[in-house]
Amino acid sequence: MHALREFNGCLLADPVGTGKTYVALAAAQAWNGRRPTCCILPASLVDQWLDVADDLAIPIVTHTHTTLSRGRLPSPAKGLVVIDESHHLRNPRTRRYRTLAPWLSGRPTLMLSATPVVNRVEDLHSQLALAIRDDALASRGVPSMERSLREGMTHDALGNLLVVSPAPSGVLPSAKQIVCRPPAGGRPSSGKVLTAIRRMTLARSPTVAALMRSVFWRAYASSPPALRNVAVHYRSLVAQARDAAALGRTPGRSAIRTFTGPLPD
Numbered sequence: 001m002h003a004l005r006e007f008n009g010c011l012l013a014d015p016v017g018t019g020k021t022y023v024a025l026a027a028a029q030a031w032n033g034r035r036p037t038c039c040i041l042p043a044s045l046v047d048q049w050l051d052v053a054d055d056l057a058i059p060i061v062t063h064t065h066t067t068l069s070r071g072r073l074p075s076p077a078k079g080l081v082v083i084d085e086s087h088h089l090r091n092p093r094t095r096r097y098r099t100l101a102p103w104l105s106g107r108p109t110l111m112l113s114a115t116p117v118v119n120r121v122e123d124l125h126s127q128l129a130l131a132i133r134d135d136a137l138a139s140r141g142v143p144s145m146e147r148s149l150r151e152g153m154t155h156d157a158l159g160n161l162l163v164v165s166p167a168p169s170g171v172l173p174s175a176k177q178i179v180c181r182p183p184a185g186g187r188p189s190s191g192k193v194l195t196a197i198r199r200m201t202l203a204r205s206p207t208v209a210a211l212m213r214s215v216f217w218r219a220y221a222s223s224p225p226a227l228r229n230v231a232v233h234y235r236s237l238v239a240q241a242r243d244a245a246a247l248g249r250t251p252g253r254s255a256i257r258t259f260t261g262p263l264p265d
Contacts, residue, residue, distance in 0.1 A: 001027060003160060004080065009109040009131030011086060011124075013116050013164045016223070020112045021049065024082045025058045027110055031080040036061045038077035040068070040100070041084045044219040044226040049084070065089070068096035073103050085222065086111035089130065090123035097126070104130050116162070125149045128161055136161070193220060193227070233260070 003010035004027070014020055028037035036059040041049055043064040053060045063074035065088045074081075081104065083089065089097050109131035117123050125134075125146045134146050140157035142148050148155060197216045202209040219230040240259055244251050251259070 001030060003163065004031070004108050004110060007132050007136050007161055008106075009111070009128070010161050010163055011111040011113065011116055011127055013113055013162055016114045018165075020114075021052055021084070022056075024084070024110055024112055025053060025056055025060075028060070028080055028082060029056075029058050031108065032078075034059065035079055036077070037080055037082060038063060038074050039082045039084065040065065040074065042066075042088065042218065042222060042226075044215075044230050045084060045222060047229060048225065065096055068099045069094070071095060071099050073099065077107075079108070081107050081109045083109060083111045083130075085113055086127045086130075087113045087115050087118050087123065088218075090116075090118060090126045092126055092129075097130075101130055107131070121149045121152065122146075124162070132161060190220075 012020055012023060014023075024039075025037075028039075031037075039049055039053075039060045040063050043066050046062050046064065049060065049062060060082075061075060061077065065085075089100065091097060092101070111127055111130070113127070116127060128145060132145075134144050137145060137155070137157040137160065140155075140160065142155050142157050145158075194217075197213060197220070200209075200213065200216070202212045216227065216230055216234075220227040237256070237260065241251065
């Protein structure tokens with residue numbers, strides 16, 4: 001809250017499974033009160049956010065990253081804006097970034113990501129730049145965040161904008177420690193899941209298949225429930241296509257959009 005008040009934005013980069021959704025909703029309640037908070041999310045996480053917000057009686061309105069890619073702005077909103085998995089907005093050259101950046105101007109923004117740096121350290125600056133001036137840390141010895149990160153220089157002042165805390169003891173296993181071995185027939189390993197996704201046909205066109213496969217991979221990178229949600233909706237879409245084929249019909253793009261509703265992925 002201090003970072004939001006002083007700099008108009010910050011990025012919460014705690015590890016997966018440590019409650020960033022709950023922290024963000026607590027901040028939204030403190031900042032916006034009973035006014036709905038605009039939450040910009042991956043489409044696969046919309047239901048999860050709505051369920052948690054409903055349980056906590058915190059009003060939110062949702063907008064997806066994919067809808068931004070279509071050039072559609074969020075509904076007018078006042079107060080704090082929350083962006084989950086902000087690393088999907090790390091490239092200023094993408095349409096989703098160019099669509100959102102002007103809309104966010106002047107709006108306090110809380111970004112969430114367990115992996116804010118995906119390909120290069122400049123990814124971090126691109127996300128921060130959505131809400132925070134490049135010279136916001138000038139008084140702390142960083143005249144330009146973009147130049148500092150581009151040149152590979154880190155500075156303690158970044159800790160004012162990038163909030164990272166270790167996972168509480170016992171919440172997440174260490175990467176070097178085997179906590180338990182799942183029983184036979186339990187949840188499949190990540191390797192098996194990724195292999196299964198890789199083997200899915202998905203489409204006759206290799207390009208379309210690769211695009212669709214990336215939706216499954218992004219969902220699994222978020223969480224197993226997110227992957228299951230995408231798989232369930234995709235199975236429904238395949239069943240709908242099968243039924244249409246049995247009637248000798250080929251559903252067009254508009255029909256598919258009508259069927260998928262608020263699931264632009």
